[in-house]
Amino acid sequence: MSKRRMFFKMITASLLRRRSRMLIALLSIAVGATILAGLVTVYVDVPRQMAASFRSYGANMLLMPGETADLDRQSTDAALSVISEEKLLGATPYRYIYTEFMGNQTGEGKYSTQLKFMTAGTAFDEVQKTSPYFAVEGRYPEAQREALVGKNVANTIGVKLGGNVRIAYDRVKTVNVGETQTELQGSAPGYYDAEVSVTVILDPDGTIKAVAMDLSRQTPFRVAGMTTDSFTDTYGVTHAESFTDQFKGKQLPLILSQSENDPDDYIDAVSGATASSKAVVDAVNAAAEVGVNTDTQQITDTERVTMSFTVVGLLETGGEEEDYIYISQRDMEDLTGEKDRFDVVELSVSGSSEELSAYAGEISDKAGIEARLVKRVTKSEASVLGKLQGLVFLVTLVVLVLTMISVSTTMTAVVSERRKEIGLRKALGASDNSIRVEFLGEGLFLGLLGGVIGAVLGYVFALVVSREVFGSDLQFNILLVPATIIVSMLVSALSCLIPVKRAVAIDPALVLKGE
Amino acid sequence: MSLLEIKNVSKIYGELKALDDVSLSVEKGEWVAIMGPSGSGKSTMMNIIGCMDKPSKGQVLLDGVDISKESGKKLTEIRRDKIGLIFQQFHMVSYLTAVENVMVSQYYHSMPDEKEALEALDRVGLKQRARHLPSQLSGGEQQRVCVARALINHPELILADEPTGNLDEANENIVLDLFKQLHREGTTLIVVTHDPEVGEAAQRMIVLEHGRVAKEVVNQNFEA
Numbered sequence: 142m143s144k145r146r147m148f149f150k151m152i153t154a155s156l157l158r159r160r161s162r163m164l165i166a167l168l169s170i171a172v173g174a175t176i177l178a179g180l181v182t183v184y185v186d187v188p189r190q191m192a193a194s195f196r197s198y199g200a201n202m203l204l205m206p207g208e209t210a211d212l213d214r215q216s217t218d219a220a221l222s223v224i225s226e227e228k229l230l231g232a233t234p235y236r237y238i239y240t241e242f243m244g245n246q247t248g249e250g251k252y253s254t255q256l257k258f259m260t261a262g263t264a265f266d267e268v269q270k271t272s273p274y275f276a277v278e279g280r281y282p283e284a285q286r287e288a289l290v291g292k293n294v295a296n297t298i299g300v301k302l303g304g305n306v307r308i309a310y311d312r313v314k315t316v317n318v319g320e321t322q323t324e325l326q327g328s329a330p331g332y333y334d335a336e337v338s339v340t341v342i343l344d345p346d347g348t349i350k351a352v353a354m355d356l357s358r359q360t361p362f363r364v365a366g367m368t369t370d371s372f373t374d375t376y377g378v379t380h381a382e383s384f385t386d387q388f389k390g391k392q393l394p395l396i397l398s399q400s401e402n403d404p405d406d407y408i409d410a411v412s413g414a415t416a417s418s419k420a421v422v423d424a425v426n427a428a429a430e431v432g433v434n435t436d437t438q439q440i441t442d443t444e445r446v447t448m449s450f451t452v453v454g455l456l457e458t459g460g461e462e463e464d465y466i467y468i469s470q471r472d473m474e475d476l477t478g479e480k481d482r483f484d485v486v487e488l489s490v491s492g493s494s495e496e497l498s499a500y501a502g503e504i505s506d507k508a509g510i511e512a513r514l515v516k517r518v519t520k521s522e523a524s525v526l527g528k529l530q531g532l533v534f535l536v537t538l539v540v541l542v543l544t545m546i547s548v549s550t551t552m553t554a555v556v557s558e559r560r561k562e563i564g565l566r567k568a569l570g571a572s573d574n575s576i577r578v579e580f581l582g583e584g585l586f587l588g589l590l591g592g593v594i595g596a597v598l599g600y601v602f603a604l605v606v607s608r609e610v611f612g613s614d615l616q617f618n619i620l621l622v623p624a625t626i627i628v629s630m631l632v633s634a635l636s637c638l639i640p641v642k643r644a645v646a647i648d649p650a651l652v653l654k655g656e
Numbered sequence: 657m658s659l660l661e662i663k664n665v666s667k668i669y670g671e672l673k674a675l676d677d678v679s680l681s682v683e684k685g686e687w688v689a690i691m692g693p694s695g696s697g698k699s700t701m702m703n704i705i706g707c708m709d710k711p712s713k714g715q716v717l718l719d720g721v722d723i724s725k726e727s728g729k730k731l732t733e734i735r736r737d738k739i740g741l742i743f744q745q746f747h748m749v750s751y752l753t754a755v756e757n758v759m760v761s762q763y764y765h766s767m768p769d770e771k772e773a774l775e776a777l778d779r780v781g782l783k784q785r786a787r788h789l790p791s792q793l794s795g796g797e798q799q800r801v802c803v804a805r806a807l808i809n810h811p812e813l814i815l816a817d818e819p820t821g822n823l824d825e826a827n828e829n830i831v832l833d834l835f836k837q838l839h840r841e842g843t844t845l846i847v848v849t850h851d852p853e854v855g856e857a858a859q860r861m862i863v864l865e866h867g868r869v870a871k872e873v874v875n876q877n878f879e880a
Binding site: 143144146147148150151154155157158561562564565566567568569570571572573575648649650652653 | 699702703706708709729732733735736737741743744745747749750751752756759760761762763764765767768789805817
């Protein structure tokens with residue numbers, strides 16, 4: 142038999158065959174380890190439990206349109222991809238629009254009542270995750286054309302469960318009015334460098350619609366022929382149109398005729414006002430160079446869409462939600478004619494406020510939309526969590542100290558009880574170190590047994606606490622088993638230090654003479 | 657050279673002289689009884705011979721080594737290597753079996769060897785009781801286990817402290833027979849006792865009185 146085997150035989154025999162005292166020490170270690178393992182299990186699991194509990198207070202993060210991106214399906218998906226799947230408990234998009242409640246029809250386009258209400262389009266299966274506190278009388282809408290109506294709305298319009306609400310929405314449309322024309326400004330030097338300026342109106346196809354001249358700086362008698370309904374050109378040909386009428390329907394740039402054989406679409410100068418005529422043509426061409434000053438003119442128009450809904454649920458929350466009518470996203474799309482547009486997405490995310498802040502930052506960076514924390518929820522969660530963990534920590538510490546006192550006392554008693562045996566061992570030649578190692582060995586073995594018992598019972602204890610306090614099951618953390626065993630062995634060994642010191646001090650001579 | 661040589665040893669506790677200039681020697685293979693009434697100094701003598709105490713004055717040579725000046729740690733080593741102890745109250749480890757108790761001695765000395773331990777028990781006639789706990793053994797049986805334990809590491813010297821003090825006559829005879837057997841095999845025995853019958857079984861009796869050697873008697877009737 143090896144020395145080590147004899148060592149283990151001695152310490153296990155001491156525990157197993159001597160029972161009573163050691164059983165007390167074992168009991169205190171086991172109880173300590175049980176509470177330790179239980180509390181630490183709860184401690185580790187508390188954030189998750191708390192997060193789950195706090196989720197019943199509603200969403201803790203909001204997505205809003207950001208500076209670089211609108212809130213739509215694409216940006217929302219990008220934002221959600223930032224949050225790991227198991228952390229995201231729910232994501233509910235909302236689209237809010239002003240709608241009009243239409244009472245009974247009393248005539249062509251006339252109704253008994255017309256009241257304005259906010260209508261929200263949302264995903265009802267997600268609503269139940271992010272707003273678990275919604276109290277619905279009846280049920281959530283499942284099919285199309287079903288509505289969940291806030292209590293206040295229902296009272297105001299006098300609608301009951303199973304009744305109908307007809308709501309109207311004015312779709313806003315943007316229309317281009319008339320034809321868009323382009324106005325150009327230009328100028329060029331004329332007679333004796335006196336400036337001529339023009340305003341050119343272009344049709345959408347780019348042809349000239351009209352040209353207005355400012356000839357105020359020219360010598361009036363010279364330019365008289367430029368403004369009359371007909372004029373004579375430099376070749377003596379009389380035109381039955383005014384000088385500027387020539388420009389109409391022509392493309393830019395214009396070319397001034399230099400000889401009689403030039404093509405017909407060249408501009409003919411006015412006889413006696415050659416320089417000014419040239420200046421006008423130059424000014425028009427210069428206007429084209431200056432650039433196109435587009436001026437699109439738009440106006441908004443509305444198109445009324447009316448839709449009837451069956452009231453399948455009445456919503457009571459005690460908050461502003463009671464003033465809204467909730468419809469499905471499909472119906473909202475039908476009502477507005479717009480797809481995948483949201484005003485806000487409510488998220489329920491499990492995690493500490495630091496984690497949530499990190500997520501919010503990442504969402505802004507990646508998706509370009511704004512993510513806000515609902516401070517009222519996240520702050521109180523962090524605060525309650527901190528207090529709870531502090532409490533658990535404190536209790537654990539107290540339990541550890543109590544365990545140590547108990548084990549130390551018991552082991553001291555054990556040493557007194559075994560004075561003779563220790564004296565005998567020393568008389569038989571045991572060194573002080575052997576005695577130390579043997580007692581510490583017994584302590585460690587005690588700690589090991591107690592730790593194993595404690596790890597098992599502790600899990601049961603934590604499970605009970607979890608069920609009683611949080612009403613939910615526990616996530617088992619396998620690492621806690623070795624941790625519990627190691628801690629209880631350490632505590633046990635520490636508790637044995639003083640008793641071991643006493644054991645070492647025992648005089649072997651006491652075995653003689655039957656003292 | 658004597659196995660044990662005690663030269664002018666005194667042990668003084670404050671005013672009290674437990675041993676007063678004692679000199680004696682024990683040869684190898686000798687069976688010596690140290691006798692005397694209580695307070696005569698035999699316990700002190702036993703502690704010093706058993707390396708559990710040091711004299712205030714004088715020299716103690718055990719197997720040529722002066723143990724009067726050694727440190728506690730060294731004394732433990734010498735005791736472990738050279739001395740087998742037998743006690744009045746047996747002193748067995750209550751939660752270990754007979755054979756395990758013998759092995760404890762091996763454990764501190766060198767290496768536990770169950771076979772050897774069983775042989776030692778066989779020698780004292782207790783092979784059948786090897787797996788019994790002390791509570792299941794009679795006083796005589798317990799003392800025989802202790803004899804086996806004292807023998808197991810082949811010590812130079814067996815030091816017995818009132819070995820029969822807690823035994824009835826029948827068991828006393830068994831133990832004394834064991835001692836005779838050990839003596840025949842050449843084991844050196846020092847038996848500290850106040851029982852004349854035990855003392856007279858030895859080759860030589862040293863009688864202490866008031867910390868001094870009062871007389872030495874060689875047993876003429878001693879039969880090896």
